Amino acid sequence: MNPSHLLGPVLVLGSGLLGASIGLGLRARGVDVVLSDPSPSAQAVAVDIGAGRALELAEPLNPELVVVAAPPDVSATVVAAALRRYPSAVVVDIASVKFAVLAELRTLVGEDLGLLSRYVGTHPMAGRERSGPVAARGELFNSMPWVLCPSEVSSAHAVKVAHSLAIDLDAVVFRFSPEEHDEAVALVSHLPQIMSSLVASRLAETPAHALSLAGNGLRDVTRIAASDPSLWVQILGANAPKLLEIMQGVRLDLDRLISTLSAPTAPGARLDLAQLMAEGNAGQSRIPGKHGGPPQQYSWLTVLVDDKPGQIAKLLTEIGEIGVNVEDLRLDHSAGLQVGMVELSVLPSKRVNLVQDLTERGWKVIQ
Amino acid sequence: MNPSHLLGPVLVLGSGLLGASIGLGLRARGVDVVLSDPSPSAQAVAVDIGAGRALELAEPLNPELVVVAAPPDVSATVVAAALRRYPSAVVVDIASVKFAVLAELRTLVGEDLGLLSRYVGTHPMAGRERSGPVAARGELFNSMPWVLCPSEVSSAHAVKVAHSLAIDLDAVVFRFSPEEHDEAVALVSHLPQIMSSLVASRLAETPAHALSLAGNGLRDVTRIAASDPSLWVQILGANAPKLLEIMQGVRLDLDRLISTLSAPTAPGARLDLAQLMAEGNAGQSRIPGKHGGPPQQYSWLTVLVDDKPGQIAKLLTEIGEIGVNVEDLRLDHSAGLQVGMVELSVLPSKRVNLVQDLTERGWKVIQ
The missing domain is CATH 3.30.70.260 (ACT domain)
Structure with missing residues (x-):
């Protein structure tokens, strides 16, 4: 089924940066958005900036779509509750990991495939370095990737509604299985985050005069080391199996390098170093260029x-x-x-x- | 002694990007620059772009300064030959590692402190990602750090002439011991290079659809992984002792992380991940801001x-x-x-x- 525009109402559970931005973007399209957040002050700010109206306890709401914009740790619980409470709504979450959320959801709803068919995991890849509804913008998702990760029991209707959400917010839609998604973000997002933090953590006790020689290379590599620990702890924890495999590969490469550096004049040492650098060249050159086009040498x-x-x-x-x-x-x-x-x-x-x-x-x- | 302007003639041995740029910058100040390169074509290009005149074999040259702009591997040999051939000249090199060059030079000139007193190791931190005299620019060093690393026997006159070179090229002068320099660049330059290459090398066989999710985080972290392997093999090899220590520290952190990821629900796992991220935050915040000023939050x-x-x-x-x-x-x-x-x-x-x-x-x- 092709995506069409959302009709609403859309219930957004969680009014942090992403939830409030979703609300703002949908409100700009005239969709009726209802907001709810466990923090009354976050909810009040989101309502004040025009991201939607507050959910009234007594209101008999029948939403077309429920967007769970909660932290990764609690996403599955909130999704399960929403599936039960709104029996005709499609429910999506927007957590940065997808397999763990789906696995936990399966244990929560058991074999109730009717419930599960109305759920689609999604991941809008935008705006994770800031937080809070004050920073929200309706255009946050414009041109950014939004990955849809339906499970094998997600209904065509549920996928269509999730797709419509991404399209209504001007995002670029990708479709991955939850496993593929987690494997991909482990490599393109979580691995660089870990390595950036490992580099930056070595600087905590570096003499200041050494840091005065810092150039753009160091700045580029450590830029994302400034990211929010509390969110990343949840992301890394939830994607541990995929990350473990990757980090074990990194450790093998690191061990090889350490053994080379221990005997830098031994036969083959130069070749080992050249190989590390050349593999880096090869991998770097595969990263897609601007607008997702083929890598281009400028x-x-x-x-x-x-x-x-x-x-x-x-x-x-x-x-x-x-x-x-x-x-x-x-x-x-x-x-x-x-x-x-x-x-x-x-x-x-x-x-x-x-x-x-x-x-x-x-x-x-x-x- | 305070630096003053160079009087010349200045002999530049090596006319790659850095040697030719030094020639161009000094020529723009009217200094007589004489060039020599083992590659006749590189030398001819450097002369053609105005970086200096070619060294004539029969010419009785008495240079004020000899700049050895050779690859790190051969810098000490070329410095030793220059110290012997031009008995009243100050000789500097510009290799990215300083302790190994000095150590090799000591074995080459033995206990002849008269020779050694005329040598100053230096490291202009500019323009290493491109190569060849065609890319040379007289302004290459403008506002960039230029580290002077005199040995304990370098004469005050030799240090003054080396300082004048950096000042004449509008660089920002720092002064480190060779050991301090190598320790500093191991952290702020070689470590990020290695970690960037390690991340990028994992992408060599990643499915293209996973790479389509790449964002600025990955691009920033892997940008320097595109660097020239042949130069970096020499740099990493020559700074192996300092790097070994740092990389062993990284391995300890990585082992701790791998053990945490192996049991992500164990008690303390979340705390371990939070600590890695927080240490990264702390280190990143210490990197100096624009123009070497204090780190500033924009x-x-x-x-x-x-x-x-x-x-x-x-x-x-x-x-x-x-x-x-x-x-x-x-x-x-x-x-x-x-x-x-x-x-x-x-x-x-x-x-x-x-x-x-x-x-x-x-x-x-x-x-």
Whole structure:
């Protein structure tokens, strides 16, 4: 069945960042959204910002869809209760792990396939680094992946309603089995989180003068180490089986590296190091490019700009005049002087002329 | 002794990216630069782009400074030869590891402290991801750290000349002992490189549909995994003792994590995971901010823009009009629709008004 627009009402259980954002996005489409959160203050904020109206205890609600926007730990319990309380509603959750939630739900509803057929696990991949309804935005899911993970007993109708939710919020829909989903996010999301935290944790007692040499490499690798521990404890715990397998593979590679570093002049040591680096090259090159397209090699150039308002805008305006599309852009933070570096990536065929044109216009292109 | 400007002539041995960039930068100051490279074609390119003149075999050269811009593996040998051949010159190298180069040099020049007093190890932290003289730029070192690592027998004059080189190229000078330097870069540069490569290497055989869920977290963590294996093999090999210690610490943390993931419902498992994440938070927060200043918490906001030339420039121009300085900026690559997301960081006190002003001007601010 093709997705269509939701008719509502939609009951959103949980009004944190994601629940409130779902409410805002659906309200913007005119859908009747009813909110409920165990925290009265979170619920009140979500209502105040227009994410929906508060659930009245006595109200005889017959929702088309219940969205369980609760922490991963309690998602299955809330889903089970919602399936029982609203006997004609489709129920979805949005936890970042899918197999553990489904497994727990099965133990909670037993063999009642009628209940289970109305459930679809989903995972909108957006906005996990901030929290609370104050940060909510109706456009949070715009262009972001939203993974649907129906179980083998999910009804076609339930999948259609879950799909409609993602489409109504302008997300990009993917469909995975719960196992496939957990395996995929273990690799593309949980593994980098763990490794980033492992690197950053080594810096806790590093002398400050050593940290003064930190460059963009370290900043990039440790950026997500700033993530919220309480949420990640639940995610990592719930995906432990898949992660265990991956981390054991990492340990084998690490052991091989440690043995190489213990005898760096032994025959084959250089080859071992080269292999680690080359495997890294190969894996990195497979990560899809912008907008999910095939990996694409862009050429980078770096331009020096004064570190004051308007300079980057001026640079980008001139690049637009030259007629070149900037594919990616980042500011380079270097220690010391008050000068900024803007790294730009463009199609390789555009690079030489762009460097020349910018130089003629007086910009300092440094590499 | 305070640094002053170099008088020249300066002999640069090696005309890859760094050697040619040093030549270009010094030529721009009017210094006489003489180039030599074992590869005639690399030397010819460097001369053609104006990085200096070719070394003539019969020329009776008396350089003020010899810059050894050779790969780490051969730096000590080239330094020793230069110290002998140019008896009044200061000699510096620019390899990314300093203790191994000094140790090898000591075995090469024996107890001749007269020779050794004219040598200063240095490490300009710039531009290692590209190679070859074609990519050279005189401004490559502008605002980047340049670490001076004199030995205990380096003369004050030699240190002054090395310092002048860094200053003439507009770098930001740091001074470390060779051991301190290697310890610092092991943590802030080599460790993230290894961990990035370890993450990326796991993606080499990941199904493509799993990679379609890749987000900025994975992209950030694996960005430097694209680095050149041949250079990194030399760097990691030469810094093996310091790295070994760090990687053994990482293995202990990893073993603890693996044991936690093996029994994720055991008592204390949640606490172990929370501790890893919290240690990561603590370490990440210690990384210095922009321009080497203290770590600073900026507020982020994300704005949706059409993915076509000129849109980002327009956004930044309007932010300039509103009067807010953008501290950092990145494009968010999401799978799917042809819409771009610009993440901006600003001072926390500016965020609320900026969101409001941008929204009033018709921009979609999504978080």
